[in-house]
Amino acid sequence: MILHLATFRWKDDVTAADVAELTDALRDMAAGIPELRSYVCGESLRLRPGGADFGVAAIVADEDGLNAYLDSAAHAAVYERLLGRMIAERAAVQLPVESSAWL
Amino acid sequence: MILHLATFRWKDDVTAADVAELTDALRDMAAGIPELRSYVCGESLRLRPGGADFGVAAIVADEDGLNAYLDSAAHAAVYERLLGRMIAERAAVQLPVESSAWL
Structure with a gap:
């Protein structure tokens, strides 16, 4: 299986409300994408210095599953409506993870 | 429980041998840190554009566990010997993840 990790640093004008709306939208999106075996996202707890504001961790079975998720209309919709304009930096x-991997 | 995610972009002079040595050193380190419930690290499969070369995902019980891991002598040793000089960018x-989370 594959673990997809993404970290995001927001632009200065991003508000807490934007992040809350994005978090809900991403979770709703993930619930509708069967290829996503496991999915967590959210604002960082900021427990350590890290330079990023938000993270996503997604588990899919394989590369096809990863592409189905990231190229989905649902993902594109969240990107266009919210995520795209918020990102200052993304990594x-x-x-690869074991088949027992779960988040 | 807490999922700690880190992405790294390497400096231009980092070699494949450096990355292989780092990967082994981090895995050996993780095996010796009881607070790490789950740990995966490695060079990105680069299946999608992402701007990062390497990733770490670690699961710990709580903030104390996170600090015990990141402030451990073993982590400091890997940082000083290898990781510190390789990093161009880190995020x-x-x-927060469920107690059933496992990588």
Whole structure:
């Protein structure tokens, strides 16, 4: 399976309300994408210095599942409506994980 | 529980051998830190554009566990010997996850 990790640093004008709305929208999106075996997202707890404001961790079965998720109309809709204009910086990686992986 | 996510972009002079050595060192480190419930790290599979080269995902019980991991002598040793000189950019976040979370 594949763990997709993404960290985001917001633009200065992003508000707490924007982040709350985005978090709900991403969770609703994830609930409707069957390829997502597991999905967590949210504002960082900021327990350590890290330079990022928000994170996403998603588990999919394989590359096709990853593309189905990231290329979905639902993901595009959240990006266009909210996420796209909020991002100052984004970093993403994919790591292989065991089939027992769950978030 | 807490999911700690970190993404790294390397400096231009970092080699594949550096990354392989770092990956082994981080995994050995993680095996010796009881507070780490779950730990995965590695070079990104680069399946999607993302701007980062390497990722870490670690699950700990709580903030004390997170600090025990990140402030451990073992983590400091890997940072000083390898990781510190490789980093061009790092982004890290912490997200709350269910107790069933496992990587």
